[in-house]
Amino acid sequence: MSGKKDETPLVDLRCGAHTYPDGTVGMHDAEFQVYPDEVVALVGANGAGKSTLMEHLNATLVPDDGELLVKGTPIDEDNKSLARKEVGFVFQDPDTQLVAPTVLDDVMFGLQNYGVPDEEAREKAKEALSTVDAGHLKDRIPHYLSGGEKRLVGLAGVLVLDPSVIVLDEPLAGLDPERSRLIIERIRDVHEDGVSVVLSTHDLDFAAEIADRVCVMEDGNVVGRGTPREVFYNDGLLRRANLHPPTAVRVARDAGVGKEMKPVTEDELVEVLEGEPGLGMTGTEVLQADSADGGEDG
Numbered sequence: 001m002s003g004k005k006d007e008t009p010l011v012d013l014r015c016g017a018h019t020y021p022d023g024t025v026g027m028h029d030a031e032f033q034v035y036p037d038e039v040v041a042l043v044g045a046n047g048a049g050k051s052t053l054m055e056h057l058n059a060t061l062v063p064d065d066g067e068l069l070v071k072g073t074p075i076d077e078d079n080k081s082l083a084r085k086e087v088g089f090v091f092q093d094p095d096t097q098l099v100a101p102t103v104l105d106d107v108m109f110g111l112q113n114y115g116v117p118d119e120e121a122r123e124k125a126k127e128a129l130s131t132v133d134a135g136h137l138k139d140r141i142p143h144y145l146s147g148g149e150k151r152l153v154g155l156a157g158v159l160v161l162d163p164s165v166i167v168l169d170e171p172l173a174g175l176d177p178e179r180s181r182l183i184i185e186r187i188r189d190v191h192e193d194g195v196s197v198v199l200s201t202h203d204l205d206f207a208a209e210i211a212d213r214v215c216v217m218e219d220g221n222v223v224g225r226g227t228p229r230e231v232f233y234n235d236g237l238l239r240r241a242n243l244h245p246p247t248a249v250r251v252a253r254d255a256g257v258g259k260e261m262k263p264v265t266e267d268e269l270v271e272v273l274e275g276e277p278g279l280g281m282t283g284t285e286v287l288q289a290d291s292a293d294g295g296e297d298g
């Protein structure tokens with residue numbers, strides 16, 4: 001398990017239950033913490049409760065019973081703005097977030113809501129856009145941007161508020177490999193700048209590559225958590241949650257290697273395979289052969 005437990009969490013959610021207005025229980029008996037300086041991946045099958053949990057982290061949703069603490073402060077009706085300020089949410093559907101006539105106006109919007117004067121807001125918004133390599137988009141109409149561009153602008157709109165935590169719902173959904181790579185790099189930059197990141201994903205290769213901790217959800221509950229190595233080599237847990245292990249785990253097993261190191265990423269797998277005498281293929285060749293076979297996705 002990750003050694004974060006002694007630190008005070010930035011966000012501490014205890015949710016007895018969350019019931020939607022139509023009576024569907026979206027989440028129950030769940031606890032979830034976000035610690036300083038970490039990337040947490042939330043994984044689980046469709047309908048497992050990932051979005052429901054994430055929307056509790058900035059008090060967009062509130063538990064029927066339970067509580068949310070942000071930096072140790074309990075959040076209630078009167079101080080939800082603290083949760084919104086500290087925990088920035090980047091929606092899966094970027095159109096939900098982009099409302100202003102231009103990209104720059106959009107990124108300025110949150111700051112103006114907090115009473116930041118226009119000129120200062122404009123400068124900060126430009127800075128946030130360049131942080132995510134989207135400065136060139138500032139005069140565009142948000143609605144007409146590509147999916148990847150919208151995702152970057154959504155990220156800038158959240159970063160400009162200087163949050164402690166950003167929450168990204170399926171940040172790679174619908175993106176081509178190049179755009180995905182760009183978003184992954186930006187997430188890494190944000191993390192290096194000291195912001196903790198929570199993201200949900202169906203792509204376990206991505207989770208293995210980016211996360212310090214992985215939390216597994218099933219049927220509205222967090223049923224397992226640990227480092228990527230702990231979670232992705234836990235067959236019983238993955239089966240229970242209807243998940244398939246990441247590519248590196250499957251290939252290592254098929255090749256009968258890596259029992260000590262337990263590779264979870266492509267780079268770790270290559271390292272293991274290249275150290276393996278008499279394999280007959282380099283690590284890269286094995287990976288190519290796996291993808292030519294149409295290696296099943298997580």
Ligand SMILES: Nc1ncnc2c1ncn2[C@@H]1O[C@H](COP(=O)(O)OP(=O)(O)OP(=O)(O)O)[C@@H](O)[C@H]1O
Binds near residue numbers: 022027044049
């Ligand atoms: N607005 C809503 N009204 C009623 N039920 C909802 C609502 N939103 C989600 N649910 C239900 O809550 C449960 C958890 O849904 P949630 O969207 O949190 O899952 P998820 O893990 O994010 O799924 P996916 O991977 O498909 O996005 C599901 O049974 C879903 O049908």
